[in-house]
Amino acid sequence: MTIAPSSSDKPRILDGKRTASALVDEVRETVEREGLTPGLAVVLVGDDPASQVYVRNKGRRAEACGFLSRQYDLPATTTQADLLALIESLNSDPDIHGILVQLPLPAQIDADRVIQAIAPDKDVDGFHYLNVGRLATGTIDAALLPCTPKGALHLIEQVLGADLSGKRAVVIGRSNIVGKPMASLLLARNATVTVIHSRTPSPAEICRQADIVVAAVGVPGLVTGDWIKPGAVVIDVGINRVEGEDGKGKLVGDVDFDAVAPLASAITPVPGGVGPMTIAMLMHNTLQAARRRSAPSS
Numbered sequence: 001m002t003i004a005p006s007s008s009d010k011p012r013i014l015d016g017k018r019t020a021s022a023l024v025d026e027v028r029e030t031v032e033r034e035g036l037t038p039g040l041a042v043v044l045v046g047d048d049p050a051s052q053v054y055v056r057n058k059g060r061r062a063e064a065c066g067f068l069s070r071q072y073d074l075p076a077t078t079t080q081a082d083l084l085a086l087i088e089s090l091n092s093d094p095d096i097h098g099i100l101v102q103l104p105l106p107a108q109i110d111a112d113r114v115i116q117a118i119a120p121d122k123d124v125d126g127f128h129y130l131n132v133g134r135l136a137t138g139t140i141d142a143a144l145l146p147c148t149p150k151g152a153l154h155l156i157e158q159v160l161g162a163d164l165s166g167k168r169a170v171v172i173g174r175s176n177i178v179g180k181p182m183a184s185l186l187l188a189r190n191a192t193v194t195v196i197h198s199r200t201p202s203p204a205e206i207c208r209q210a211d212i213v214v215a216a217v218g219v220p221g222l223v224t225g226d227w228i229k230p231g232a233v234v235i236d237v238g239i240n241r242v243e244g245e246d247g248k249g250k251l252v253g254d255v256d257f258d259a260v261a262p263l264a265s266a267i268t269p270v271p272g273g274v275g276p277m278t279i280a281m282l283m284h285n286t287l288q289a290a291r292r293r294s295a296p297s298s
């Protein structure tokens, strides 16, 4: 569905929380209608408090969708062999359709080895080489797609529709979990895509050409008004914990919201933008994995 941006000067605030809720409702309805019990296993190694919050939110959402939700809390001292053994057992567990290993992992564990050990058809993060390759080569329908870029694209579609032909997109950040797959998805939708990273000279000048800006950097307020072409759609993936004026911690994005919002035709807030969409897309991917299991031809 395409909703035109509002004609007033006010930017449209893309409400990720509401859109995510609607997606989760759809997932739950599909689960009920088709009589499925998708199973999601979330593995958390160590006791990082932020990771614990995310993982708890994921478990709660999974239960709200009617999924089987299992959480594995492993100590920070877990060995790579132990983690790989758990992955193996989840790979062969018929009740489990999706496996997510929360990143980052402690230093003694090779995160790439762990990710590649996940069965590709249970890789609901979309980080396995097979899914990365499917996305990059255009066989997207067969891929499990990374949740954050998939969620960001869904918000972009609400404003611009599915076909981004003729649009210039700038992605800031080139990580494997956000920036690169975001660029691949935008390219697959026919946008003209440029990726900016820490070695890019004159980033503001490049960004100012963009009809679509996706910021996935981890630098609070990096994107200021002079980076933005009036009317651009601005998607802020950044999640940065900073100290607020009251001395308490608060979350801010990579975009200076107050400076950029008046210029943008649409913009995502932080919190309440891409974050909730990421979790909704994890549910969507888990449903997709479960449906493929019950009907391998689809």
Ligand SMILES: NC(=O)C1=CN([C@@H]2O[C@H](COP(=O)(O)OP(=O)(O)OC[C@H]3O[C@@H](n4cnc5c(N)ncnc54)[C@H](OP(=O)(O)O)[C@@H]3O)[C@@H](O)[C@H]2O)C=CC1
Pocket: 148, 172, 173, 174, 175, 176, 177, 178, 179, 196, 197, 198, 199, 203, 216, 217, 218, 219, 222, 237, 238, 239, 240, 274, 275, 276, 278
């Ligand atoms: N909302 C959500 O669901 C999610 C949010 N996040 C958030 O998104 C942000 C990015 O995450 P992630 O991709 O994992 O981060 P990474 O740290 O893996 O990647 C950051 C990228 O930003 C680039 N970069 C760093 N500084 C600059 C700069 N000054 N100018 C231009 N580019 C720069 C880096 O360049 P280089 O490659 O050259 O080092 C790198 O490519 C973080 O705030 C994270 O918390 C992440 C995942 C999900």
Ligand SMILES: Nc1nc(=O)c2c([nH]1)NC[C@@H]1CN(c3ccc(C(=O)N[C@@H](CCC(=O)O)C(=O)O)cc3)C=[N+]21
Pocket: 053, 054, 057, 100, 101, 102, 103, 104, 125, 147, 148, 239, 251, 270, 271, 272, 273, 274, 275, 276, 278, 279
């Ligand atoms: N294997 C793996 N997959 C991931 O998808 C993954 C990961 N590891 N490691 C960490 C990052 C980060 N991430 C977020 C998900 C939701 C919110 C989210 O819901 N944020 C809320 C705020 C939550 C809060 O208040 O802290 C919001 O933006 O409104 C944020 C960040 C997924 N990640």
Ligand SMILES: [Mg+2]
Pocket: none
């Ligand atoms: Mg990161």
